[in-house]
Amino acid sequence: MNKSTVIIISILVLIGLFVRLAPTHLNVSENMPPVITSWDVFWHTTFTKWIVDSHNSDIMPSYKTGGIPALSPEPRILPINSAALTWFTGIPAYQTAFIFTALMSLIVVLLIFVVVRRYFGETAGIITLFLGIVPVSAQTWFFQMMVGFWRDFGAMAMALAGIIILLQGLEAGLSWKHSAVIGILFSGALMAHAQEFFFYAPFLGGVVVLWMLFKKTTWHSLIKTGVALLIAIVLSINFLSMMNTSYQVGGSLAQGLSTLGTFQQMQSYFPSPSLPAIFTILIIAGLGISALNFKKLSITKLSILALWFFFLFVSFSRFIGLNSNYTTRQIYMGYALLLLPAVIAIMFIISLINAKVSKKVTGIAIIILGFVYVLSFAPTSYSQFSNLKSSFGDKAHWDAIIWIKDNTPKDAKVFALSGYEHEFYTFSERTVFKGDLGLQHTQTNIQQLCNQQIPEKFRGEWGYWLYNNPKGYAVSRIGYSDFNHEMISDFNVSIENDTKSQEPLSKFNYVLFQHSGEQWSPCMQWFKQQMINNNHHVVYENEEMAIVKL
Amino acid sequence: MKMKKWQLLSCKFLPILTAFGILIIGAFLGAFIESVPFTPLLSLAFGIAFLYILPGYSIMLLFDFDAVERLIIGIPLSIAIIGVGNSWLNTIFGSINAFTSVLLVVLCVAFSIIWQLKSSQSKASTIRENEHQSL
Numbered sequence: 131m132n133k134s135t136v137i138i139i140s141i142l143v144l145i146g147l148f149v150r151l152a153p154t155h156l157n158v159s160e161n162m163p164p165v166i167t168s169w170d171v172f173w174h175t176t177f178t179k180w181i182v183d184s185h186n187s188d189i190m191p192s193y194k195t196g197g198i199p200a201l202s203p204e205p206r207i208l209p210i211n212s213a214a215l216t217w218f219t220g221i222p223a224y225q226t227a228f229i230f231t232a233l234m235s236l237i238v239v240l241l242i243f244v245v246v247r248r249y250f251g252e253t254a255g256i257i258t259l260f261l262g263i264v265p266v267s268a269q270t271w272f273f274q275m276m277v278g279f280w281r282d283f284g285a286m287a288m289a290l291a292g293i294i295i296l297l298q299g300l301e302a303g304l305s306w307k308h309s310a311v312i313g314i315l316f317s318g319a320l321m322a323h324a325q326e327f328f329f330y331a332p333f334l335g336g337v338v339v340l341w342m343l344f345k346k347t348t349w350h351s352l353i354k355t356g357v358a359l360l361i362a363i364v365l366s367i368n369f370l371s372m373m374n375t376s377y378q379v380g381g382s383l384a385q386g387l388s389t390l391g392t393f394q395q396m397q398s399y400f401p402s403p404s405l406p407a408i409f410t411i412l413i414i415a416g417l418g419i420s421a422l423n424f425k426k427l428s429i430t431k432l433s434i435l436a437l438w439f440f441f442l443f444v445s446f447s448r449f450i451g452l453n454s455n456y457t458t459r460q461i462y463m464g465y466a467l468l469l470l471p472a473v474i475a476i477m478f479i480i481s482l483i484n485a486k487v488s489k490k491v492t493g494i495a496i497i498i499l500g501f502v503y504v505l506s507f508a509p510t511s512y513s514q515f516s517n518l519k520s521s522f523g524d525k526a527h528w529d530a531i532i533w534i535k536d537n538t539p540k541d542a543k544v545f546a547l548s549g550y551e552h553e554f555y556t557f558s559e560r561t562v563f564k565g566d567l568g569l570q571h572t573q574t575n576i577q578q579l580c581n582q583q584i585p586e587k588f589r590g591e592w593g594y595w596l597y598n599n600p601k602g603y604a605v606s607r608i609g610y611s612d613f614n615h616e617m618i619s620d621f622n623v624s625i626e627n628d629t630k631s632q633e634p635l636s637k638f639n640y641v642l643f644q645h646s647g648e649q650w651s652p653c654m655q656w657f658k659q660q661m662i663n664n665n666h667h668v669v670y671e672n673e674e675m676a677i678v679k680l
Numbered sequence: 681m682k683m684k685k686w687q688l689l690s691c692k693f694l695p696i697l698t699a700f701g702i703l704i705i706g707a708f709l710g711a712f713i714e715s716v717p718f719t720p721l722l723s724l725a726f727g728i729a730f731l732y733i734l735p736g737y738s739i740m741l742l743f744d745f746d747a748v749e750r751l752i753i754g755i756p757l758s759i760a761i762i763g764v765g766n767s768w769l770n771t772i773f774g775s776i777n778a779f780t781s782v783l784l785v786v787l788c789v790a791f792s793i794i795w796q797l798k799s800s801q802s803k804a805s806t807i808r809e810n811e812h813q814s815l
Contacts (some may be wrong), residue, residue, distance in 0.1 A: 140698070140702050143702055144702060144705060144706055144709065148713075151710070152714055157716060159716075185777050186770060186775055187770050207759065207760070207763030207767070208763065210767060210776070211763050214781040215727050215731060217781070218727040218730065218781065218782075219720065219723040219724050237752070237755050240752045244748070247748075248749070284759065287755075287756040288756045288760050291756040298744065307743070311757065314760050315760050318756070318759060318760025318764055319760075321764065366764075368767070369767065
């Protein structure tokens with residue numbers, strides 16, 4: 131590889147880092163989250179913080195489980211890594227978690243670059259890297275970072291790395307060394323996102339079976355691939371056994387299926403996915419058909435066919451009702467893979483231009499078109515970034531969160547009456563009953579206050595999250611494979627899609643609300659006065675937020 | 681012979697030094713463009729290189745990939761090693777910390793060096809045997 135290629139790759143990597151991190155106005159010294167993110171990023175951040183503080187990745191923060199010391203069935207590979215970076219650098223966990231997510235986003239693009247470069251050549255590889263890094267692509271990736279799909283990034287990155295090593299092994303002769311490293315990578319993918327990992331299985335199976343059919347590979351390759359999967363399962367068994375148990379807590383395996391069903395509700399997270407998804411599937415289908423017409427059998431052809439099978443499987447899973455959300459999710463996660471058709475199209479155009487004019491003219495034309503491409507999309511991308519940034523980081527909110535963290539007992543129960551769903555319960559490190567100004571249950575509470583009535587019971591949502599667990603149960607390990615299941619006493623599901631509760635104020639030690647700056651402020655002012663009249667104290671107040679001790 | 685050794689060393693260490701160099705330039709640019717303090721960015725660059733590049737890259741030296749591929753594939757491998765290793769250490773010893781991560785990195789590098797020395801010795805003995813037979 132020549133020096134100019136190294137320089138181009140280095141510059142693109144630097145641009146990739148910049149595009150992902152600069153719009154967040156990351157401040158590595160501040161002990162608060164850098165940008166607005168969604169639930170997932172908050173949870174990953176808080177889990178990183180919990181591991182950093184407790185030095186334990188196996189158990190849940192007690193404030194997430196109503197004080198019960200419970201095992202965490204959360205995918206822990208990625209928060210462990212960002213916790214390690216936190217310990218190593220001294221940079222706050224709220225920052226390292228986000229930096230790590232940005233890195234993962236970049237790594238997936240870099241891995242696709244490796245695949246394309248290896249099987250389609252240096253130029254195609256650099257075009258892939260360019261397409262994956264410049265703003266229009268980064269915008270799509272940035273959206274995923276905002277939503278917080280770092281476990282998906284992680285699963286995809288580790289699975290892809292494993293598949294690349296497997297392909298190299300099939301070419302050069304698969305050894306036990308390959309099996310061991312692929313096993314480690316796949317165990318990482320399983321522990322980053324087990325459900326996600328199994329969506330890569332058809333791709334993996336496609337590669338191995340096609341190789342066996344067309345290259346007359348011996349059964350040893352199949353056995354060694356099987357051994358790699360076995361190593362992955364053995365390394366992950368400690369985590370996977372707990373996940374299975376958590377499924378069974380509710381008394382039936384059907385609980386697992388219903389958990390999958392809840393993901394369908396997340397469909398609204400994706401911005402208009404249908405048309406791009408259909409378009410992409412058509413391109414992939416066409417690519418697969420064209421691959422069948424290749425005269426010479428090659429690894430390129432096999433990879434394309436395997437890629438085709440992978441997307442066909444994912445696409446048809448929508449129609450067989452396997453999990454419609456995951457179909458879309460995979461299309462987004464597989465975004466970097468989808469760069470391949472675009473790269474092939476560009477390479478085709480370049481070869482056509484090369485046939486007509488000199489290489490020098492082609493090179494200049496490509497550079498000019500590249501600049502036009504970047505400049506066309508950059509303003510749109512950055513306006514989206516800046517909109518995202520403005521939504522979190524309100525100092526008044528953050529000061530209230532910090533006050534709770536610094537001034538209340540660790541087992542205090544806080545009712546976030548007019549908060550936004552995630553921020554208070556995630557960052558205050560207390561057991562929180564969540565309100566959300568954007569959701570009906572909180573608006574019902576506020577409407578009653580506007581009618582000058584204090585509800586007998588307030589509506590809200592317990593800030594517990596036991597990933598893959600039936601709501602309200604905590605799991606602790608008695609022996610290696612023996613688990614104890616305990617109902618969290620506060621969890622009282624009673625209304626609206628099984629996640630909301632109705633609780634009296636007497637259940638809480640503190641109530642936190644926004645008393646000014648919004649149209650419902652008069653209602654909150656009235657509530658505050660009523661609390662004072664009932665001999666409760668306003669223990670904290672700033673220009674927006676107030677906290678009353680009950 | 682000395683030249684060959686140096687070439688071998690630079691071939692193995694140059695990619696990782698280049699990656700570290702890119703991270704340092706990134707830290708400089710971050711400090712310059714975004715007005716972020718340089719010292720934490722520098723420790724971040726070092727942390728990323730040590731935790732996420734070094735262990736995976738060391739293991740990837742055992743495989744027949746080129747430098748760029750080793751560096752890039754080595755990152756998810758490092759993440760898997762640090763994550764899976766710490767997860768098991770957590771289950772066995774009840775806690776994890778900076779030391780356990782450093783231990784995993786050192787083990788990976790040591791394993792890679794030992795394996796490479798072993799395989800180069802066996803290669804050398806095979807060459808000697810072949811030479812002996814040809815004589």
